[in-house]
Amino acid sequence: MNVSVVMTTYNNANTCISTVASVLGQVDVDLELIVVDDCSNDFDILEKNLLNLNDSRIKIYKMHKNSGAPAARNYGAYMSSFDILCFLDSDDIWKNNKLKEQSLLYKKKSLVFTKMSVVYDDNMGSEIFVRSEYDKNKSVVENLFGELSHNLILQTSSLMIGRDDFLNSKQFDKSLKRHQDYQFVLDLYTDGFEFIFVDKILVNYVKSKSSNIGKKGWDINVSTVFLNKFKDVFTKELLSNFLIVQLLGPSIKTRKILSWLKFSVECNCLSFKFFTDVLKYLSKRITS
Numbered sequence: 001m002n003v004s005v006v007m008t009t010y011n012n013a014n015t016c017i018s019t020v021a022s023v024l025g026q027v028d029v030d031l032e033l034i035v036v037d038d039c040s041n042d043f044d045i046l047e048k049n050l051l052n053l054n055d056s057r058i059k060i061y062k063m064h065k066n067s068g069a070p071a072a073r074n075y076g077a078y079m080s081s082f083d084i085l086c087f088l089d090s091d092d093i094w095k096n097n098k099l100k101e102q103s104l105l106y107k108k109k110s111l112v113f114t115k116m117s118v119v120y121d122d123n124m125g126s127e128i129f130v131r132s133e134y135d136k137n138k139s140v141v142e143n144l145f146g147e148l149s150h151n152l153i154l155q156t157s158s159l160m161i162g163r164d165d166f167l168n169s170k171q172f173d174k175s176l177k178r179h180q181d182y183q184f185v186l187d188l189y190t191d192g193f194e195f196i197f198v199d200k201i202l203v204n205y206v207k208s209k210s211s212n213i214g215k216k217g218w219d220i221n222v223s224t225v226f227l228n229k230f231k232d233v234f235t236k237e238l239l240s241n242f243l244i245v246q247l248l249g250p251s252i253k254t255r256k257i258l259s260w261l262k263f264s265v266e267c268n269c270l271s272f273k274f275f276t277d278v279l280k281y282l283s284k285r286i287t288s
Contacts, residue, residue, distance in 0.1 A: 001103040003031045004080035004163065008072040009090035010038040013046035016090040018124070023088065024055055029099045033058045036076040039066040070172035070180045073156075077166050085163050091206045092157040093119070098202040102160040110194040111185065112160040114202040116152045121208045127201075134197040140189040141230075144182065145238045148281050150245055156181045158203045165193075179226040179246075186230050218250050220259050227267070240269045244281050 005023050009016050023033050035050060035058060037043050043062055050058050061079060063072055069089075077085055084106060086099065102112045118128040132152040134143050144151060161169075170187040172180045189195070227234070227242070234242065243264050251260035264270055 001029055001084065001106070002082035003029055003084045003086055003099050003103070003160075004034055004077075004082040005031055005086045005088055005099075006034045006036065006073055006076035006080065007088045007090055008036045008038060008069050008076065009040065009046065010066070010069075011040045011042055012090045013040065013042040013049060015121075016046070017049055019088065019090050019093060020050065020053070020058070022094040022096070024053070024057065025096045026094065026099045027096050029103060030082075031057060031099065032081055034076040034080055035060050036072040036079075037062045038069065038072045039063045068174060068177065070176060071174045074171045074174070077163065077171070080163055083163050084160060085166050086160050088157045091121070091208075093124070093204040093206060094157070095202045095204075099160075101198050101200060101202060105196050105198060106160060106162075107194070107196075108162050109165055109192070110161075110196050111188050112196045112198065113154055113158045114198040115200055116155060116158055116203045116205050117201045118152065119204045119206055121206055121210075124204075124206070127204065129201075132201070134195070134199075136195070136197065139233075140185060140195060141233045141238055144185075145234075145241045145245070148241055148245060148277055149284070152205060154181065154185045155203075155205060156184075157205065159185075161188075173229075176226055177222045179223065183226060183229065186233060190233065218254050218256075220247055220251060220256060220263055223247060224263070236269065239267055240274050240277065243267060243269055244274075244278055248278065248281065249285070 007019065020033065023031070037046055039062065040046065047060055050060055061076070063075065073087055098114065102114065106112050115132045118130050119126060130152050131149055134153055138146060143153060169191065173183050176183055247260060251257050
């Protein structure tokens, strides 16, 4: 089976090489790697590093201006050649049988995705096994936000979809600065796609201990666009879980807790149960 892999990158010329190696090392599959640089300052270094690999499967493109990951992914999909697409963030790592395992279950108008684990960039050899589960008897939004804990599932680097299905879909929403992976899969869900889960850890989601969310300009207001788009699929309980699990931590780290409270009021979520759940969540985070 032939697979086009779309990897977007921005100012990540040196550290993305391990990610590229995990793609080129895939077994029992023919592939091309579409690298889309989002107008980085280090594009010349990236291009040199990739050309030095001397692998004809790598194709390099550069956006004319910095446009964000959604636009870069969509462009990469448009430039792809094969019938099946996979996406990959430029710091994550694939197991060498990732594409093979997914290809065995792929069919048209489906989204095939895998279990994931976490590794930190200062200790890449140590996997951390986190919650990464999917219950086919629940809706996609329930799987994502149905519990008062993070569920590392349906993240961009784990997805496989048909090229034509992707190009005919709503694709990644270029107007969203956050939650594009959730937007993409929820759009597919509302459009009737079948979700197929590979219950094996085939992707390492890489985190950086030195990452500073404040320096990235995190703002809770960017989540309003996403929530307004999908307000009809969120029950009050799911919305409350989203506010707590997805937005509370960054709000505390960036000292924007008052903005978070205001947003929670606007979402009509404040209640005794809501604050009880906040305490449960924070207690679990502190003791874990």
